[in-house]
Amino acid sequence: MSAQTGRSNNVVMDSLAQIGHCGLFLLRILASVPRSMRYVRETVRQLWFVGAMSLTIIMTCGLFVGMVLGLQLYHVLAIFGGTSATGSVVALAIYRELGPVVTALLFAGRAGTSITAEIGLMRATDQIAAMEMMAVDPIAYVAAPRFLAGLIAMPLLCCVFCAMGVFGGHLVGVSWLGIDNGTFWSNMTATVDVWQDIVSGVVWKSAAFGAVIALIAVFQGYTTPPTSEGVAYATTRTVVASSIAILALDFVLTAFLM
Amino acid sequence: MTTTVPAKSDDRALVRIRGLTTVLSGKTVFDALDLDIPRGKVTAIMGPSGTGKTTLLKHITGQMRSGRGEVRVDGLNVPELSRDQLFQLRERIGYLFQNSALLTDFDVFENVAFPLRQHTKLPEVLIRNIVLTKLQAVGLRGAAALMPNELSGGMARRVALARAIVFDPMLILYDEPFVGLDPIALNQVLKLIRTLNDTLGITSVLVAHELAAIKEVADHVFLIANGKVVAQGDPKTIADDGSPWTRQFFGGEADGPVPFQYPAGDYAQALGFKQGEA
Numbered sequence: 001m002s003a004q005t006g007r008s009n010n011v012v013m014d015s016l017a018q019i020g021h022c023g024l025f026l027l028r029i030l031a032s033v034p035r036s037m038r039y040v041r042e043t044v045r046q047l048w049f050v051g052a053m054s055l056t057i058i059m060t061c062g063l064f065v066g067m068v069l070g071l072q073l074y075h076v077l078a079i080f081g082g083t084s085a086t087g088s089v090v091a092l093a094i095y096r097e098l099g100p101v102v103t104a105l106l107f108a109g110r111a112g113t114s115i116t117a118e119i120g121l122m123r124a125t126d127q128i129a130a131m132e133m134m135a136v137d138p139i140a141y142v143a144a145p146r147f148l149a150g151l152i153a154m155p156l157l158c159c160v161f162c163a164m165g166v167f168g169g170h171l172v173g174v175s176w177l178g179i180d181n182g183t184f185w186s187n188m189t190a191t192v193d194v195w196q197d198i199v200s201g202v203v204w205k206s207a208a209f210g211a212v213i214a215l216i217a218v219f220q221g222y223t224t225p226p227t228s229e230g231v232a233y234a235t236t237r238t239v240v241a242s243s244i245a246i247l248a249l250d251f252v253l254t255a256f257l258m
Numbered sequence: 259m260t261t262t263v264p265a266k267s268d269d270r271a272l273v274r275i276r277g278l279t280t281v282l283s284g285k286t287v288f289d290a291l292d293l294d295i296p297r298g299k300v301t302a303i304m305g306p307s308g309t310g311k312t313t314l315l316k317h318i319t320g321q322m323r324s325g326r327g328e329v330r331v332d333g334l335n336v337p338e339l340s341r342d343q344l345f346q347l348r349e350r351i352g353y354l355f356q357n358s359a360l361l362t363d364f365d366v367f368e369n370v371a372f373p374l375r376q377h378t379k380l381p382e383v384l385i386r387n388i389v390l391t392k393l394q395a396v397g398l399r400g401a402a403a404l405m406p407n408e409l410s411g412g413m414a415r416r417v418a419l420a421r422a423i424v425f426d427p428m429l430i431l432y433d434e435p436f437v438g439l440d441p442i443a444l445n446q447v448l449k450l451i452r453t454l455n456d457t458l459g460i461t462s463v464l465v466a467h468e469l470a471a472i473k474e475v476a477d478h479v480f481l482i483a484n485g486k487v488v489a490q491g492d493p494k495t496i497a498d499d500g501s502p503w504t505r506q507f508f509g510g511e512a513d514g515p516v517p518f519q520y521p522a523g524d525y526a527q528a529l530g531f532k533q534g535e536a
Contacts, residue, residue: 122362125362126356126359127360127361129321129359130353130359130361132348134372135346135373135377136372137345
């Protein structure tokens with residue numbers, strides 16, 4: 001029992017220590033951001049890699065999420081004779097919750113893991129050590145550009161996801177199920193608040209998620225043991241930790257932003 | 259018991275190590291190590307596996323600063339340097355990693371150009387000329403457009419060497435430069451090390467196990483074991499100095515002052531035999 005307790009205590013302490021290290025790592029990244037401005041090309045390259053290269057999965061998933069949401073809501077709202085509100089409910093659900101959260105989960109799986117694996121392999125093959133030996137700060141050259149790219153890419157990807165989601169909802173609701181096109185759009189524009197739903201819901205939330213995912217991904221890659229098993233564990237930890245962090249942070253941000 | 263060979267005080271030493279004591283995971287790697295590396299010479303560091311040769315290079319470059327004692331490079335005490343001072347010092351040091359450590363996103367040309375792009379604002383034409391000159395020196399000017407995954411081990415080593423010398427450093431550290439090289443590549447790398455050292459006036463430090471190669475290229479050799487320098491001298495004669503360390507190491511004997519077996523419990527017991535059963 002005591003051994004069991006001791007072990008669980010260690011897990012808690014290890015997790016707290018890991019969070020502490022991650023916080024200190026964030027400070028190192030933020031401190032190196034002015035120096036990393038020298039590497040704008042590297043940041044743009046990473047933005048292309050984590051942002052533009054994620055567009056296909058984000059657009060496809062956004063479309064299907066919108067379509068399924070339109071289908072489900074149409075049938076539920078039909079019970080109350082409120083199918084005309086389908087457009088508004090689809091848009092609100094996507095802007096406030098599904099857009100930022102699903103985009104973040106997809107981003108963690110698509111971009112977060114590749115960032116972790118890339119940096120982990122750079123460490124395993126001594127590329128990080130080689131940069132240090134060439135008097136190049138790897139935090140400024142490797143970590144900061146990836147962190148900034150995640151921070152910038154997430155809100156943009158979230159906007160694309162939301163647009164595709166609304167388009168999917170429109171496709172099902174208007175083109176397939178026969179809701180009036182004008183009703184769909186006018187109800188949506190009447191209920192969606194630009195500041196509350198789009199700026200707070202889409203932009204701020206997804207920027208916060210982007211920062212958290214990029215930090216976790218870079219930290220896991222940077223601190224992974226330089227072995228193939230270490231890199232495999234680190235990529236898994238990125239997905240698990242990011243997913244938990246996104247959902248927990250979503251609750252906190254929603255509570256504050258409402 | 260380890261017999262320590264005292265370091266001779268040499269004013270021309272580029273690297274001076276005094277009383278270096280390093281403990282890693284409870285194991286004493288260096289025990290008050292004293293060592294001087296002379297300027298302008300090729301110095302080889304040899305010793306059994308796990309004796310801390312790479313760790314010594316890490317101390318010299320400040321990658322490892324946890325030990326006690328003094329590690330001076332060109333008069334600067336490395337453990338006391340700030341990060342900026344350390345980076346300034348590293349701009350004057352070339353380091354050849356065991357696995358070459360080329361940046362896999364860049365081709366050969368960009369790998370060699372990388373330090374120049376990071377630390378200078380030279381015009382592109384000049385960068386191109388410097389890089390091609392260095393690649394020509396290592397015989398790989400024609401491979402400038404290849405990616406690291408298209409290179410053999412020996413070629414990658416030579417590209418890494420070109421990158422290490424791109425700033426004409428005062429000191430080059432080679433970590434196991436001969437591992438995995440075929441006889442042709444080995445001969446070329448040996449010639450390169452000697453030529454670079456002589457023509458550019460560089461101080462070279464080699465960590466290696468191959469005595470035949472060391473005899474060809476090195477001016478001085480240190481044999482490290484049990485955390486201390488146990489022998490040093492001319493590489494052509496060190497094997498014949500008669501000490502039990504050199505006899506065991508260069509003779510490849512299992513028995514001697516360096517145990518072949520890692521410390522372990524009773525062998526028969528580990529195999530499940532009871533006492534007196536065998």
